[in-house]
Amino acid sequence: MIKTFFLVLLLFITLSIVLQKNNKILVVLYSGFSLIAASLYFFNHAPDVALAEIAVGSAFMPLIFLIAISKQTTFTVMQQGHFHMEVKDFLYDFCQIENLKLKIVQSEDVFNDEAKGIYGVFRRQDIDVILNYHPKMQHYILTCKQSNVMTNKLLEMSLKYPSIKVVRTKDIDTMD
Template sequence: MNFLIENMLQIILIIVTITIVKSKNNIRLVVLFSLFSLITAALYYLNKAPDVALAEVAIGCAIIPLIFIISISKQQEFVVINHTNDNFLESEIGLGYSLLQDFTNHYNLKLSIYNIGPDNLKGVFRSRNVDLIVEKSQSDDKYILKGKESTILINKLEQMTKDISNIEIIKVSEDETYD
């Protein structure tokens, strides 16, 4: 009887794995990963390894889905730090705001603009969590948009602003930080 249950669970595990690979919905992936972990834990238990089964349930069904959900929620926001002292990023009249709003709508992201000074980037607003920093050049009145060169989003933003003369995109390389 145990042999039959183990074989059925292994077949279900293969089906869940194929579904995980083919799935495009992030929330469905979290549920499927948890299901995969639960089935794996059942197989460990049936093979006389209850301690490993318990660890699999704790990590695979609780901790990993939590990390996935945090990652997914972080992925849906485009964080902009505003270092300009004018209305470039004002929601009603700013050219920069309308440009960034069109950009974030294209990718189904939520635009979040924060007026934080460069010395106050702490906690969740560390430089690695910021997608774009907007500054104004004092010499030629150009707006400088600094983004990470590692992200493909900046390429699209560069394409959207190529015909706007007073906006310049600068791609910044990410260095390792030792927090």
């Protein structure tokens, strides 16, 4: 009796997980799914498995998801040298429209090879946009990948500024 009730409830929660689009609501629904699964384990005479399922499914997995979600909302820009505030205003407006957080790093910190040696390969940051200044033509160049979804709107917004140019590069095929 109770088992069939929990099973039907599990079916409804699964359907709402599949159809939901907001990321933060999904985490709470996943935690509820894990709780109901643990109660089902208990009613089938297996209390050890229920305890492990609660500890892992309701405490660890939402933490992983929350960290991954919060890392998705930062927009990293790498610059070589120090630049005028006009480009920074443009990037700030872009981030405000898309609800992202702006983070600017210097290129010397990312590619510092003497201190790291071989470990530098594993520790490179995820960079979205590279900022450069072309001294002859006097405009700024923003380089980004074509597969990056966050920079879709950057090209349209840069048409209003004559001194900013956006370049989208294609990925190199890897040999995996």
